[in-house]
Amino acid sequence: MSEHTHGLQHGLTNYGDRDFSLYLRRSFAQSMGYSRALLSKPVVGIAYTPSGFNNCHRHFPELLDAVKRGVLAAGALPIAFPTISLGEVFLSPTSLKYRNLMSIDTEEMIRAQPMDAVVLMGGCDKTVPAQLMGAVSAGRPAVMLVAGPMMTGRHRGERLGACTDCRRFWARYRAGEVAEAEISQVEGQLAVTAGTCAVMGTASTMACIAEALGLILPGSAAIPAVHADRLRAAEATGAAAVRLIGSERTADRIVNAKSVENALRALLALGGSTNAVIHLTAIAGRAGVKVSLDDLNRLSDSTPVLVNLKPVGNGYMEDFFAAGAMGALLRELKPLLHLECMTVTGETLGERLASAAAYVDRSIIAEREKPFEPQGGLVALFGNLAPKGAVLKRSAADAKLFEHEGRAVVFSSLADLAARIDDPALDVTPQDVLVLQNAGPHARACMPEAGYLPIPKKLAQRGVKDMIRISDARMSGTAYGTIVLHVTPDAASGGPLGLVRSGDRIRLSVKQRRIDLLVEDAELKARAAALKPAPMQPERGYAKLYAQEILGADEGCDFAFLRPATGLP
Numbered sequence: 001m002s003e004h005t006h007g008l009q010h011g012l013t014n015y016g017d018r019d020f021s022l023y024l025r026r027s028f029a030q031s032m033g034y035s036r037a038l039l040s041k042p043v044v045g046i047a048y049t050p051s052g053f054n055n056c057h058r059h060f061p062e063l064l065d066a067v068k069r070g071v072l073a074a075g076a077l078p079i080a081f082p083t084i085s086l087g088e089v090f091l092s093p094t095s096l097k098y099r100n101l102m103s104i105d106t107e108e109m110i111r112a113q114p115m116d117a118v119v120l121m122g123g124c125d126k127t128v129p130a131q132l133m134g135a136v137s138a139g140r141p142a143v144m145l146v147a148g149p150m151m152t153g154r155h156r157g158e159r160l161g162a163c164t165d166c167r168r169f170w171a172r173y174r175a176g177e178v179a180e181a182e183i184s185q186v187e188g189q190l191a192v193t194a195g196t197c198a199v200m201g202t203a204s205t206m207a208c209i210a211e212a213l214g215l216i217l218p219g220s221a222a223i224p225a226v227h228a229d230r231l232r233a234a235e236a237t238g239a240a241a242v243r244l245i246g247s248e249r250t251a252d253r254i255v256n257a258k259s260v261e262n263a264l265r266a267l268l269a270l271g272g273s274t275n276a277v278i279h280l281t282a283i284a285g286r287a288g289v290k291v292s293l294d295d296l297n298r299l300s301d302s303t304p305v306l307v308n309l310k311p312v313g314n315g316y317m318e319d320f321f322a323a324g325a326m327g328a329l330l331r332e333l334k335p336l337l338h339l340e341c342m343t344v345t346g347e348t349l350g351e352r353l354a355s356a357a358a359y360v361d362r363s364i365i366a367e368r369e370k371p372f373e374p375q376g377g378l379v380a381l382f383g384n385l386a387p388k389g390a391v392l393k394r395s396a397a398d399a400k401l402f403e404h405e406g407r408a409v410v411f412s413s414l415a416d417l418a419a420r421i422d423d424p425a426l427d428v429t430p431q432d433v434l435v436l437q438n439a440g441p442h443a444r445a446c447m448p449e450a451g452y453l454p455i456p457k458k459l460a461q462r463g464v465k466d467m468i469r470i471s472d473a474r475m476s477g478t479a480y481g482t483i484v485l486h487v488t489p490d491a492a493s494g495g496p497l498g499l500v501r502s503g504d505r506i507r508l509s510v511k512q513r514r515i516d517l518l519v520e521d522a523e524l525k526a527r528a529a530a531l532k533p534a535p536m537q538p539e540r541g542y543a544k545l546y547a548q549e550i551l552g553a554d555e556g557c558d559f560a561f562l563r564p565a566t567g568l569p
């Protein structure tokens, strides 16, 4: 038997006799009905993630057929394999807890099984970062196919899309402006097709970031899930995977300091999700690239917001697709990008963007000289409340609150928040600053998207739409408001956020990039000495691994042992 190590011969099961291992593998593969001729081809694995608990991936069977067509037509054998799937709203306490688990699953199954290249099929919020983290660590040639966004629904003549409109209607319902009957009608119109959330939420942001990094086919990030172009993109992705075989275009090479900077520029110009900062930090970290919040601020100062999509603007992903999508956006950003970056197709980014865009709808994608906002959508804040940083999505916030000092109203946990936020006796005014503690990565809550604290009901009913809210939690990419997130170190790991008491004064200055607790150092030291931290100490299983290994938001909430052995610069 030959010594080739491609296709099924790759990484043989160890029985102490290589030829026997191959003979046995082929025999078992033939039990699935493959011919010897097909079994001698190179293999493209397909990391396949449909799940009854993942509505966003419900069209994956059809997409899989198209990917397989592309692989077969290009001369290789497609073999799909399942990994964990993470359906955002079906996971408790929060999907972030399981992102690293999915990345481990993806990495190990790519490495352990015989494949020459891999197609990653993901879409819902955590699946794209998990698959990219796994693929970078696995170091095999990889190309991603994203699910694509949902189409919008209709309610009384108005377009609705998950999930900015979910929150808008819910806020109106809480304020008594929308009746019970109407909110249940709206519920049926928010998510009406397969695919990921219809606005520039986390899933869409991560799809666009994957395109900016060069890890999905050009033009494929924004194709709606149910559009025939999505199937054509799937077929082309299968063919692209075959062309990757034997190349050096592995995910760990495509992700580098320059492509990560391109992705950060894209994130800022999109007015994309705050979650993407964590995910991009984690993906880059797997390739040995450090993303710092200082870098984010540096890039944010010189990257305009060019995309007019909810939650920052007005449009939906279907509009972004029709407007020219990432090709149009990246062309606008061209002078700011590292054009020499290699993409998964073998073209550099510059080669990809060499020709002019055929059409751009300027109501959705602005020219760089006429931006929707002159600076990037996200800004990092530092100060004695967040020594290692925090993030504010200024493009989705009320600028009137950007320079503000107010009294803290503190909730010590999610349970405390739920118990008291709507209490008519809660001592709170619109000028106060709502603070949520113990919702960061080291808390039992595992950093849920709880940073979008509801406006206390009694204020919502008076028409208050926004207040400063601060936490160590995350926020859904579809949410909006003057919300300071990812405060690091988090309260559960001893960060100063845990030292805030109701009645303290807090100052936010977006101009100075600062978030400060106006309490004397001596008092803070005394509070710290009196604090009895109660770190989570699960006895077994994945929860134990999570508690032992989880890193802070500034390190992408990755697990320490999953980062490169050589460490980060």
Ligand code: FES
Pocket: 056, 087, 088, 089, 123, 124, 125, 162, 195, 196, 197, 201, 203
């Ligand atoms: Fe899957 Fe929003 S729930 S992308």
